[in-house]
Amino acid sequence: MSEQALALVTGASRGIGRAVAETLAKQGYKVVGTATSESGAASIREALQAVGAGNDAIVLNIADAEQTAEALKAFLAEHGTPAVLVNNAGITRDNLFLRMSDEEWNAVINTNLSGVFRVCKAMVKPMIKAKAGAIVNISSIIGTTGNAGQANYAAAKAGLEGFTRSLAQEVAARNITVNCVAPGFIKTDMTDVLPEAQKDAILSTIPSKRLGQPEEIAGAVAFLASDAAKYITGQTIHVNGGMNMG
Amino acid sequence: MSNIEERVKKIVCEQLGVKEEEVKPASSFVDDLGADSLDTVELVMALEEEFETEIPDEDAEKLTTVQEAIDYIVANL
Numbered sequence: 227m228s229e230q231a232l233a234l235v236t237g238a239s240r241g242i243g244r245a246v247a248e249t250l251a252k253q254g255y256k257v258v259g260t261a262t263s264e265s266g267a268a269s270i271r272e273a274l275q276a277v278g279a280g281n282d283a284i285v286l287n288i289a290d291a292e293q294t295a296e297a298l299k300a301f302l303a304e305h306g307t308p309a310v311l312v313n314n315a316g317i318t319r320d321n322l323f324l325r326m327s328d329e330e331w332n333a334v335i336n337t338n339l340s341g342v343f344r345v346c347k348a349m350v351k352p353m354i355k356a357k358a359g360a361i362v363n364i365s366s367i368i369g370t371t372g373n374a375g376q377a378n379y380a381a382a383k384a385g386l387e388g389f390t391r392s393l394a395q396e397v398a399a400r401n402i403t404v405n406c407v408a409p410g411f412i413k414t415d416m417t418d419v420l421p422e423a424q425k426d427a428i429l430s431t432i433p434s435k436r437l438g439q440p441e442e443i444a445g446a447v448a449f450l451a452s453d454a455a456k457y458i459t460g461q462t463i464h465v466n467g468g469m470n471m472g
Numbered sequence: 473m474s475n476i477e478e479r480v481k482k483i484v485c486e487q488l489g490v491k492e493e494e495v496k497p498a499s500s501f502v503d504d505l506g507a508d509s510l511d512t513v514e515l516v517m518a519l520e521e522e523f524e525t526e527i528p529d530e531d532a533e534k535l536t537t538v539q540e541a542i543d544y545i546v547a548n549l
Contacts, residue, residue, distance in 0.1 A: 354514060355521075396510060 230256045233451065234301070234308040236286060236345060237315030239266035241414035242364060244273065245440030246312050246447045251277040253448060258305055260286035260297075260315065288315050288341030289333070298348035307352040307359075310451040313342045314364040316382075318416060320375045331378045338382035342389065350397060359402040360451045363390050364443070367410045367466050383408075387462050394460035403459040407446045410466020412438040434467030476523075476549070480542050483522055487515045497539040515541075523549060 233250045237243040238259025247259040251274050259270035260283065267283040274281035282305070286297045316338045319330040342363055353359030368376055369383030387406050394404035411417055411428050417437065420428075429435060446465050449455055464470060481495045488505045501507040501515060516532040519525075523545055527535075535541045 351517065354510075355517060399510070400514075 230254065230280065231309035232305055232307070233257045233310035233312065234260070234349070235312040235314060236260045236288060236341075238270050238283070239263075241416060242409060242412060242440045242443045243312075243314040244270070245444040246314060247274060248277065249441065249444035249448050250310065250312075250451065251281050255310065255451075256280045256305075257282075258301065258308075259283045262287045262315075286315075288345055289337045291340075291344055294341070294344045295348060298345065302348070302352060307356045308349060309356075309358060309360065311345070311349050311353075311359065311361045312364070312447055312451070313345055313361070315341060316364065318376070318379055320379070322375055323377045326377060334378035335382050335385075338379065339385045339389070342386060346393060350393070350402070353402050354397065354400050357401050359397075360455070361390075361393070361402065361404040362447045362450045363387075363404070363406045364447075365390075365406040365408040365462060367408055367464065367470055369408060370462075370464070370472075371470055390462070391460045398459050401456075403450070403456065405450045405455075405458060405460065406462040407443060407450065408462050408464045408466070409443045410438060410464070410469040412440055412443060414440060432467045432469045434469075436467065438465065438467055476545050477542050479522055480519070480538065480545060483518045484515065484538060484541075487511065487518050495538055497537070497542070499538045500536055501538075502536065519545065525549065 233255040235243055235247040235257060238247040239261040247257050247270065251257040257274055259274060261267045261270055264285055267285050270283035284297055284301055287293050317334060319334050321330055346361065363386055365386050366383040368380045369387055372380045390404050390406050397404065411432065443465055446463050450458065481492065484495050485492055488507050488511060490505050494505065499505055501512050516527050516535065519541060520527055525548060531544065535544055
């Protein structure tokens with residue numbers, strides 16, 4: 227790269243997002259990670275600046291349309307147009323459907339689906355001007371298989387994949403790719419909270435017989451972000467130890 | 473005025489990849505100059521940049537010909 231390419235990674239304070247941010251930084255990208263709190267942003271900044279001094283972090287709450295618009299405007303003014311956008315930030319509010327409240331439903335749809343819409347809304351225009359970009363959305367195996375207790379999460383992730391295919395068609399001729407990486411069960415804070423019995427049940431369905439590591443998701447993201455993947459768009463790459471082979 | 477006209481035409485040529493002699497005041501971006509819907513969005517973005525202005529979506533939809541774009545810029549600059 228003649229000029230250091232910029233990557234924006236949402237939800238980078240822990241788990242998959244952190245691994246993606248660190249992997250891209252190690253590959254030579256200038257990475258800006260986001261977190262919903264100042265302390266989260268500080269932790270990202272510290273980790274990323276250990277890799278490269280130019281890396282940074284910002285506070286971004288994609289559930290809040292106004293804050294997102296303002297924070298991303300400031301981001302664009304300070305750092306310029308990203309070559310790579312990784313929409314990773316997401317939440318869970320698990321409950322059985324019969325017990326699921328409107329609040330639990332709306333919170334997950336608002337962050338995991340509408341939040342990605344908002345971030346893309348801010349980033350696609352400058353990417354079109356730059357006539358370059360790679361957007362990678364972090365979906366989930368649950369978007370394909372469904373999961374008891376995760377109707378909201380499954381709907382948001384399946385919706386995200388449909389969104390990805392539509393946006394991909396609109397911007398493909400502008401040299402912008404839009405893809406999903408759909409992780410299976412990855413060892414993160416999000417899966418650590420699952421009961422042991424459920425973890426054992428999940429493991430029995432994974433041919434690899436282990437949970438994935440966040441770095442194994444980061445590898446797929448980095449590939450889709452790279453020039454080697456310029457002709458891949460509108461796709462979902464499943465990284466799940468063989469748990470679902472389509 | 474003529475300066476604005478020239479700048480608008482230049483941007484139309486750049487954005488739509490057409491020759492200057494093809495760009496007439498009455499030329500329709502879509503019907504005459506071969507623009508698709510995303511081309512017209514990009515054209516508006518380029519006009520916004522050139523003239524350092526913001527064109528609201530509801531106005532942008534009405535800009536279908538070269539003359540309409542020129543008139544809009546003249547009226548709103």
